[in-house]
Amino acid sequence: MARTSERNDLIRPLHIVALLTLTALLTQGFQCASPELSIAKKAYNQKEYAKAKASVEKVLATEPNNCEALILMGDVNAGLNDTRSMVEAYQVAMKCPALTKDQQNYLSRQLYVAWVSQYNAGISKYNDYVATRSVTDLNAAATYFKEATTIKPEFSEAFVLLGQVHINQGDTTSALDAFRNWWERERPGYEILSQKSLYIGQTRGGAMRVLGTPMQTRIDSSVDGRTTFYKDKFDVGGRDVYVFSVQEGPDDAAVEGWTYNPAQTLIEDERWRTHIVSMLGLKELAFVTYKRGNIAESFDWSTIITTLKPNDPDFMIFRIQLLQELGKGEEALADMRGLVDKSPGNVAYRLPYALLLARTDKQREAIEQFKAVLELNATNETALYNLGAEYKNAASVKQLAELDKKDQNKKYKIDQSYLDDLSMSAQYFERLRKTVKYRDDLVVMEQLANVYEVRQDATKLKSIMQELEALEDQYRTSKEYYRIMAGLYGRSKMLDKMQEALAKGESLK
Numbered sequence: 001m002a003r004t005s006e007r008n009d010l011i012r013p014l015h016i017v018a019l020l021t022l023t024a025l026l027t028q029g030f031q032c033a034s035p036e037l038s039i040a041k042k043a044y045n046q047k048e049y050a051k052a053k054a055s056v057e058k059v060l061a062t063e064p065n066n067c068e069a070l071i072l073m074g075d076v077n078a079g080l081n082d083t084r085s086m087v088e089a090y091q092v093a094m095k096c097p098a099l100t101k102d103q104q105n106y107l108s109r110q111l112y113v114a115w116v117s118q119y120n121a122g123i124s125k126y127n128d129y130v131a132t133r134s135v136t137d138l139n140a141a142a143t144y145f146k147e148a149t150t151i152k153p154e155f156s157e158a159f160v161l162l163g164q165v166h167i168n169q170g171d172t173t174s175a176l177d178a179f180r181n182w183w184e185r186e187r188p189g190y191e192i193l194s195q196k197s198l199y200i201g202q203t204r205g206g207a208m209r210v211l212g213t214p215m216q217t218r219i220d221s222s223v224d225g226r227t228t229f230y231k232d233k234f235d236v237g238g239r240d241v242y243v244f245s246v247q248e249g250p251d252d253a254a255v256e257g258w259t260y261n262p263a264q265t266l267i268e269d270e271r272w273r274t275h276i277v278s279m280l281g282l283k284e285l286a287f288v289t290y291k292r293g294n295i296a297e298s299f300d301w302s303t304i305i306t307t308l309k310p311n312d313p314d315f316m317i318f319r320i321q322l323l324q325e326l327g328k329g330e331e332a333l334a335d336m337r338g339l340v341d342k343s344p345g346n347v348a349y350r351l352p353y354a355l356l357l358a359r360t361d362k363q364r365e366a367i368e369q370f371k372a373v374l375e376l377n378a379t380n381e382t383a384l385y386n387l388g389a390e391y392k393n394a395a396s397v398k399q400l401a402e403l404d405k406k407d408q409n410k411k412y413k414i415d416q417s418y419l420d421d422l423s424m425s426a427q428y429f430e431r432l433r434k435t436v437k438y439r440d441d442l443v444v445m446e447q448l449a450n451v452y453e454v455r456q457d458a459t460k461l462k463s464i465m466q467e468l469e470a471l472e473d474q475y476r477t478s479k480e481y482y483r484i485m486a487g488l489y490g491r492s493k494m495l496d497k498m499q500e501a502l503a504k505g506e507s508l509k
Contacts, residue, residue, distance in 0.1 A: 034059055036068055045073065048186070049079035067096035067103055067268070068218060074110065079417045084253050087114055094265060105267045112270055115152040118144045121160060129168070142163050149181070154263045156185040160281040172288050179281045179288075186277065189260025190308060192236060200277055200309040204230055204245040204253040211243070218272060227255065229271055236260075244274050279309055317352050347376050351383060363390055384432040390450060391425035394418075397452075399424050419455055426451045426460075440471055446484045453491060467490070479508045 040055035053076045059069040071389035074089035090107050093099070099107075122144030129137035142165045148158035165179030196210045210215070221228050230245040230253050238262040242348045247253035257276040290298035302319040305312065316339055323332035336356055339349040354369030363454075367390050371384040398418035405412045429448045432438045445468055452461040465488055475481035482505030489498035 004353065016225075025145070034066075037072070040069070040072055040076075044076055047079065047198075049076050052076045052082065065097055067093060067099050070096055070164075071103060073106065074107075078110075083114065084147070087111065087113070087147075090114075097244060098312060104265060108265055108267045108270060111151055112203065112267075113374060114153060115148050115158075118148040118151060119161075121159055122148060122165075123160070126161070138168055142169065149178075154185065154266070156182045157275075157278070159185070160278050163281060167284060172292070175284065176288055179285050182281045183285070186281075187448055189241070189258060190304070192239070192260060193241070193258065194307055198243070198255065198258070199307070200255060200279070201256070202255045204232070204243075204247070204255065206432070207232070207245070207255050211241070214243075217491060231274065231276065233272075240271070241274070242272060257298065277308070279305060279312065279315075282308070283315065290322070292303075295322060298322055299326060320352065320356065324356070329356075332356060333360065345376060347373055347380065350376070351380070354383070354386065358386060358390060363394055366390055367394075379435065380437065381432060381435055384428050384435075385438075388425045388428035388432060388447060391421045391428065392447060395421035395425065395454075402492065422451050422455050426455075440474065442478070442481060449484075449488055461492075477508060479505050481505075482508070 002075035036055050036059050036135050040052045040059065043049075043052035043055060053073070056069050056073045056076060059066055060073065063069060070089060070093035074086050074093060074121060077083075077086035079087055084138045090111050094104065094107050094111075096103075122141045125137050125144060128134065129141060142162060144161035145158045145165060146154075149162060152158075156447070159178050159182035163175045163182065166172070166175035166178060184232055198207055198210055203256070211234045214234055216233040218231040219228065220231075228247040230247065232243045232245070234241045242260075242262070243255060244257045245253035245255050259271065259273070259275045262271045282301055286298045286301035287303065288344070289301065299319075299322045302315070302322055305315055305397075308320060309315075316335060320332040320336050323329070333353075333356055336349070336353040340346075340353050343349055350369060351373050354366050354373060357366035367387065370383045370387045372391065374387075377383070377434040377453075395418040398415075398421065402414045402418070406414055426448060429444055432444055433441070433448075439443050442488060445464060449461060449464050449468070452464065467487070468485060472481070486498050486501040486505065487502055488494070
């Protein structure tokens with residue numbers, strides 16, 4: 001672990017030397033400056049920052065609402081490379097009662113430069129952490145992102161990245177706080193625009209159909225000319241809304257984000273700043289609350305996600321799991337069926353759909369879906385295992401029903417068609433055993449042995465029992481192995497071997 005002094009050096013916020021180039025406005029257009037303020041400005045222009053600060057402090061001691069002095073205090077702190085004090089001074093100046101529009105724009109621009117510096121430094125340190133797994137880099141990233149959230153709290157991006165850093169730190173409480181702070185800034189736009197049926201991934205043309213004709217549009221292109229960026233300004237209920245879309249190739253541009261009702265203190269370029277609505281924060285809110293056992297809250301977040309980005313099918317799998325746990329199986333099936341219908345050749349959707357059918361006791365439908373998966377991917381291990389299991393379960397249900405009929409009527413002749421299901425079960429389990437992963441799998445081998453017992457296939461039963469015996473060295477420390485062997489020996493009337501297997505199993509902890 002790095003020494004404490006080294007760590008402090010790493011996480012100290014970057015010096016914002018770029019701010020010194022933006023102070024020309026300060027020395028122009030102000031009148032009736034006090035003598036002490038004139039001294040401060042002269043010292044500042046001569047880069048005598050300590051002297052300038054002392055003079056500004058004297059001014060503010062008697063004139064705490066002197067906007068010019070408040071701004072100069074921020075500039076002086078920038079010259080002293082004291083980023084935090086610079087930001088604090090600018091933020092105080094922003095609240096000055098007599099602040100002019102030009103002064104407000106200047107302050108917003110200076111704070112934006114500071115925000116960019118902290119935000120980019122946080123990204124750089126987080127990327128270093130990804131490469132090195134260094135806790136020092138991770139903690140530094142947290143420091144930078146936290147600073148960014150205090151500089152420009154109206155910009156939400158730093159909150160969501162701070163939350164992600166906290167996740168990696170193992171601090172889920174702080175992560176939830178950061179993600180919720182992020183969502184509080186995004187929520188007003190989401191609530192209004194979702195009512196207008198605007199969503200992430202929608203075409204730009206579709207956005208215009210629901211929001212109307214843009215009041216203004218800006219268009220940019222990537223350096224290679226392959227990507228076009230559209231920024232459209234709309235009036236929605238008397239509020240400014242900036243919608244950002246990206247076009248790659250011949251298809252219509254797709255909406256990636258928006259800024260709803262930006263703060264009046266922002267300069268024009270800040271209002272037009274591209275803002276991507278990240279799904280990361282919402283997904284982490286759903287995942288973390290789920291892990292904490294708050295399934296209903298997790299489901300609420302998942303509903304927002306699927307409204308905000310309905311074309312995010314990968315997340316739908318998690319939402320379907322939530323529906324099941326909340327006892328909404330039919331709704332889950334309907335959602336999953338919709339995904340399969342949209343992408344019938346996508347195994348990633350069809351396989352969970354088949355599993356869901358199996359869990360909701362729709363056995364025959366599940367079997368058909370597992371078979372469809374194998375048509376798309378003949379070696380899919382999950383489909384092979386579940387087909388073996390479903391056919392075996394179907395056989396068991398039929399067999400029990402036939403035995404019940406026999407109990408009620410001793411002359412009843414049992415329908416042994418369940419043996420056909422067992423034959424199918426064996427075929428899929430045998431196919432599964434051809435894969436390296438399941439060749440010597442105890443569960444699969446036990447299932448096969450049981451199938452051969454019921455089918456009274458002595459040759460195949462003997463063969464698989466011999467294979468299991470040959471695996472004893474591999475499973476010598478497994479109580480489960482000896483339980484399986486004791487059962488097989490007992491049902492085969494091999495009592496000595498049964499007793500030996502039971503004794504070996506009982507000797508294990």
